[in-house]
Amino acid sequence: xxxxxxxxxxxxxxxxxxxxxxxxxxxxxxxxxxxxxxxxxxxxxxxxxxxxxxxxxxxxxxxxxxxxxxxxxxxxxxxxxxxxxxxxxxxxxxxxxxxxxxxxxxxxxxxxxxxxxxxxxxxxxxxxxxxxxxxxxxxxxxxxxxxxxxxxxxxxxxxxxxxxxxxxxxxxxxxxxxxxxxxxxxxxxxxxxxxxxxxxxxxxxxxxxxxxxxxxxxxxxxxxxxxxxxxxxxxxxxxxxxxxxxxxxxxxxxxxxxxxxxxxxxxxxxxxxxxxxxxxxxxxxxxxxxxxxxxxxxxxxxxxxxxxxxxxxxxxxxxxxxxxxxxxxxxxxxxxxxxxxxxxxxxxxxxxxxxxxxxxxxxxxxxxxxxxxxxxxxxxxxxxxxxxxxxxxxxxxxxxxxxxxxxxxxxxxxxxxxxxxxxxxxxxxxxxxxxxxxxxxxxxxxxxxxxxxxxxxxxxxxxxxxxxxxxxxxxxxxxxxxxxxxxxxxxxxxxxxxxxxxxxxxxxxxxxxxxxxxxxxxxxxxxxxxxxxxxxxxxxxxxxxxxxxxxxxxxxxxxxxxxxxxxxxxxxxxxxxxxxxxxxxxxxxxxxxxxxxxxxxxxxxxxxxxxxxxxxxxxxxxxxxxxxxxxxxxxxxxxxxxxxxxxxxxxxxxxxxxxxxxxxxxxx
Numbered sequence: 001x002x003x004x005x006x007x008x009x010x011x012x013x014x015x016x017x018x019x020x021x022x023x024x025x026x027x028x029x030x031x032x033x034x035x036x037x038x039x040x041x042x043x044x045x046x047x048x049x050x051x052x053x054x055x056x057x058x059x060x061x062x063x064x065x066x067x068x069x070x071x072x073x074x075x076x077x078x079x080x081x082x083x084x085x086x087x088x089x090x091x092x093x094x095x096x097x098x099x100x101x102x103x104x105x106x107x108x109x110x111x112x113x114x115x116x117x118x119x120x121x122x123x124x125x126x127x128x129x130x131x132x133x134x135x136x137x138x139x140x141x142x143x144x145x146x147x148x149x150x151x152x153x154x155x156x157x158x159x160x161x162x163x164x165x166x167x168x169x170x171x172x173x174x175x176x177x178x179x180x181x182x183x184x185x186x187x188x189x190x191x192x193x194x195x196x197x198x199x200x201x202x203x204x205x206x207x208x209x210x211x212x213x214x215x216x217x218x219x220x221x222x223x224x225x226x227x228x229x230x231x232x233x234x235x236x237x238x239x240x241x242x243x244x245x246x247x248x249x250x251x252x253x254x255x256x257x258x259x260x261x262x263x264x265x266x267x268x269x270x271x272x273x274x275x276x277x278x279x280x281x282x283x284x285x286x287x288x289x290x291x292x293x294x295x296x297x298x299x300x301x302x303x304x305x306x307x308x309x310x311x312x313x314x315x316x317x318x319x320x321x322x323x324x325x326x327x328x329x330x331x332x333x334x335x336x337x338x339x340x341x342x343x344x345x346x347x348x349x350x351x352x353x354x355x356x357x358x359x360x361x362x363x364x365x366x367x368x369x370x371x372x373x374x375x376x377x378x379x380x381x382x383x384x385x386x387x388x389x390x391x392x393x394x395x396x397x398x399x400x401x402x403x404x405x406x407x408x409x410x411x412x413x414x415x416x417x418x419x420x421x422x423x424x425x426x427x428x429x430x431x432x433x434x435x436x437x438x439x440x441x442x443x444x445x446x447x448x449x450x451x452x453x454x455x456x457x458x459x460x461x462x463x464x465x466x467x468x469x470x471x472x473x474x475x476x477x478x479x480x481x482x483x484x485x486x487x488x489x490x491x492x493x494x495x496x497x498x499x500x501x502x503x504x505x506x507x508x509x510x511x512x513x514x515x516x517x518x519x520x521x522x523x524x525x526x527x528x529x530x531x532x533x534x535x536x537x538x539x540x541x542x543x544x545x546x547x548x549x550x551x552x553x554x555x556x557x558x559x560x561x562x563x564x565x566x567x568x569x570x571x572x573x574x575x576x577x578x579x580x581x582x583x584x585x586x587x588x589x590x591x592x593x594x595x596x597x598x599x600x601x602x603x604x605x606x607x608x609x610x611x612x613x614x615x616x617x618x619x620x621x622x623x624x625x626x627x628x629x630x631x632x633x634x635x636x637x638x639x640x641x642x643x644x645x646x647x648x649x650x651x652x653x654x655x656x657x658x659x660x661x662x663x664x665x666x667x668x
Contacts, residue, residue, distance in 0.1 A: 136170035139209035140202060140227065144220040146365055147179040149186075149323070150259050151214035153286030156194045156279065157264035158211055158237065163195070164273045171209070172197040176222035181366040182326040186285075193278040204230045211235040214260040216245035216252075217425075237263060239290075242415060243425045258299040261286030265306040280313035281320065288324045297408060298427055328373075331364045339374040339385060348470040349477040350562050351409055354380040355462040360389040363399075368432070371403040382406040382414070382469060384462050388437075398437040400458055402465070405430055410605065411475045417468055421447055480564055481557035483603055484578045484593030492517040492591075493545055495524055500541035503532040513574030515591055516549045523591040525549030528574050556582045557592060561603050564595045 141159045143151040152175070159171040173196045179187065187196070210231035216238050218225035228234050228247060236249040239260045245252060255263050261283050268275060268283075275283075287307045291299040294307065328336070335358050343356040356374065367387045375383040388400040402422060404414035406429040415431040418424035421444040424433020435441055437457065441448040447461050454460035492515045493502050506514060506529055513528035524546070531548040535541050553567050554577045564576055578593040601607070 133168040133170050136166060136168035137208035138203075138206050139171035139211070140197075140207060140231075141171065141173050141211045141213060142221045142224050142227070143173070143175050143213060144215040145177040145222050147175050147183055148214075148286075148289060149180075149183055149282070150261050150286040150290040152179070152183055152187075153282040154213040154237065154260040154264045155211075156196075157261065157268055157275075157283055158213060159195050160275065160279065161264070161267055161271065161273055162209070164271070169195070171195065172202070174199050174202060174224065176224040178363075178365060180368075181329050181332070182323050184365070185326070186323055190278060190282075193276070194282070199224065202227075207231040209233045209235070211237060212247060212249075213237045213264075214239070216240065216243045216247060216254075218246055239263065240415075240425065240427070242419075244419075255302075256300065258294075258296060258303040259287045259290035259306075261290070262300075262303045262306040265309055266302070269306075269309050275313055277314035277316060280310045280315040284310035284315040284320055285323055288320060293324060296427075297429060328369070329366065331360075332366050332370050332373075335360070335364065335367065335370045335387065336373050336377070339370065340377055343374065343378050343380075343383075345378070345380065346466055346470060348474050350560055351381045351412075351470075351474045351477075352379065353382040353384075353466050353469055353474070354378055355384040355386075355459075355466050357386040357388065357458045357462060360387060362389050363391070364389070367401060368403055368405075368430075371405045375405045375407070380407075381409050382412055384465050386458050386462055388458055397439075400435055400437060400461075402433045402435075402462070404432065404465075409474070412469060412473045414469075417465060417473070420444070421465065421468070478561045478603060479557060480555050480559045480561065480578050480595055481593070483561055483599050484557075484595050485599065486593050487591050490515065490591070490594045493527060494519070495544070495546050495549075497545050498542055499532055499535040499545060499548060502527055502545050503529070503536075503541070506532065513596075515575070515577055515594065516545060517591065521590055522587065523551070523554070523577055523579065523589045525551045526573070526575060526577065551577075551586070554579045554582065554589065555595065556580075561595075561600070565600050568595075568597060568600060 141155040155173040162171040339356045371385040391399045413428040415426040418433040422433035423443045450460040516525040527549040575596045580592040
C-alpha cells in the first residue's frame with residue numbers, strides 16, 4: 001500500500017512546475033509533511049514487525065497484516081482468519097505481548113529524533129498498558145496501603161506472569177492508598193513502564209481474578225477489599241509466615257523468604273517470562289529493601305539467588321544505589337528530631353526498650369524509616385514509635401500507627417506482641433499496627449481500658465507494650481559465670497616456663513593466649529602469641545615468661561557478658577580471667593574461669609555451629625526454631641497456580657494448520 005504514495009508525489013511535482021513561484025513556495029512545507037508522514041508510518045510498522053519476529057528466538061509466530069485481518073500463515077503456506085489457540089501467542093496479541101515482555105528495542109520503535117513521550121500509534125506500549133484485551137479475563141493485583149518496593153515489585157511481576165500465561169494484556173496493578181516517599185518518587189518517573197492503573201478506572205464487577213501481595217488481611221488493602229468479593233478467583237501471595245489471613249482466598253501462597261519479590265522472581269525465572277531492565281530493577285529494589293540488602297535475620301539463600309537473577313536480567317545499579325537508601329524528606333527529619341527529644345527509655349537486663357509518641361498534623365508516609373533512624377540514634381535495642389494524626393473532616397478521629405523496630409535481640413518478637421495486643425503483625429524485629437482512638441481495641445482489654453480512661457492514652461498504650469516486652473521477652477542478662485570456660489578445662493602456663501616453651505605450648509593447644517598460674521593456684525598473669533613474637537624478634541626466647549606476661553584486667557563471676565565484651569574490644573585482650581575472690585588483693589587472686597573471644601561469639605549466636613544451648617539441651621534458639629516449624633506454611637503447585645478456566649483463552653478457538661506442531665515445539 002505504501003507504493004501508492006509515489007504517483008501522488010509525481011502528480012504533485014507536475015503541478016508545482018505549472019504553478020506560480022509563490023504558490024510553489026507556499027505549498028512546499030505542507031507537501032513535505034504530507035509526503036513523509038506515510039513513509040514514517042511504513043518504516044515504523046516494518047521495524048515493529050521485525051522486532052516481533054526476533055522476540056521469540058527467531059520463530060515467526062505472527063505475521064503483521066496492514067489490512068487489519070487476522071491472517072496467520074500455517075505450516076503448509078495456507079492462511080486462515082481464525083486465531084491461534086494454544087500456548088503459542090495469537091497474532092492479535094503479539095504486539096501486546098511484545099510490549100509486556102520488553103523484548104522490543106525502543107530505539108527501533110521510534111525514528112531518530114522522536115520523543116519517547118510523544119503521542120504514538122495506537123499499538124504503542126504506552127497505549128497498550130492503558131487498556132485490557134477485549135474478551136480476556138480481567139485481573140488485578142493489589143498492593144498494601146502505603147506501598148513499599150516489595151509489594152509494588154511483587155504486584156508488577158505477578159501481573160506480568162499472569163499476562164504471559166494467558167497470552168493477553170488483561171492484568172493490572174492497583175495501589176489502594178498511597179505509597180512511601182521513595183516509591184512515590186520512583187513511580188513519578190517510571191509509572192508508564194509498568195501495567196499500573198488508577199483505582200477509579202477499574203470496574204470491580206468485571207474482575208475475574210484478583211491477587212493480594214505482601215499482605216494477608218483485608219484492612220491492609222483499604223477499600224479495595226470489596227473487590228475480593230467480586231472476583232471469581234483470589235490469590236494471596238506473602239512471605240510473613242506467622243501472619244494470619246482473613247481473606248477467603250482460592251489459593252494462599254506463603255513462603256519462608258525475606259521478600260515477596262523473591263517468590264515472584266523465582267516464578268518468572270522458572271517459566272522463562274521475558275522481563276525488561278525496569279522490571280528487573282524493580283524486583284531487585286523489593287528484595288534489597290525488605291532484606292536490608294541481604295542483612296536482615298529473615299534473609300535466605302533464595303533471596304540472594306533471586307537478586308542475582310535480577311542482576312543477570314539487567315537491573316540498574318544506579319537506580320538501586322539511589323532508591324535503596326533514599327534521602328529523608330523534610331517531614332521525616334522533623335519526626336526524627338521530635339522523636340529523639342521525647343523518647344522515654346527503660347533498661348532491663350541490659351536491654352534498652354524505648355518508646356516515643358509523635359503527633360502530626362496529617363498523614364505522613366515513610367514513618368518506618370523514621371522509626372529505624374530513632375532506634376539507631378538513641379542507641380536503643382527495642383523501640384515502639386506511635387505516629388498519630390487527626391483524620392476526617394465531617395467526623396474527625398485520631399488515627400494511631402504503632403511501629404516496632406528492634407536490633408538482633410534473640411528473644412524479642414515485636415510481630416507477636418503487636419499481633420496479640422493490637423491485631424497487627426510483621427516480623428520479629430520489624431512490625432506495625434494501627435488503631436483508631438474512637439473505636440474499641442477488642443484484642444486487649446488492658447489497652448482498651450487505657451484508651452478509654454487514660455490521661456494520655458497513646459503514651460499509656462506504649463508503656464503497656466514496653467512493659468509486656470520487658471516482662472515476657474527480654475531474656476535474663478547473661479553473666480560471666482554463665483558463659484566462661486571452667487578453670488579445670490583451661491590450659492595454663494607456669495611462671496618458670498621460657499618464652500620458647502610458651503610459644504610451643506600455645507601452638508600445641510591451638511590457643512592465641514592463656515593464663516599463667518603458679519603452683520599454688522594463684523593467677524599471676526596472661527600471655528599471648530604477641531608477646532612470643534616480640535621475644536622472638538628481640539632474641540629473648542630463653543627468657544622466663546614472667547618478664548612478658550601481663551594482667552591488665554579481670555572480672556567477677558557476676559560481671560555481665562556485655563561488659564566482658566567491652567573489655568575485650570577496648571583493651572585488645574584475647575582472654576579475660578574470671579576471679580572468684582576479686583575483692584581480695586591481686587596477689588591472692590584465684591581463677592574460677594576464663595572468658596575468651598570464642599565465648600563472646602557464641603553468646604551472639606552469629607554462626608549455627610557455635611550456638612549456645614541451655615543445660616537442658618534446648619535453648620532460646622531451639623524454641624524459636626520450633627515456633628517456626630509449627631508456623632503455618634501453605635503453598636500450591638505452580639502448575640495449578642491459575643485456574644484452568646482462566647486459561648480458556650488458549651483453548652476455545654480452533655487451531656490453524658501447523659499450530660499443534662508449533663505448540664509442541666514451544667512446550668505448550
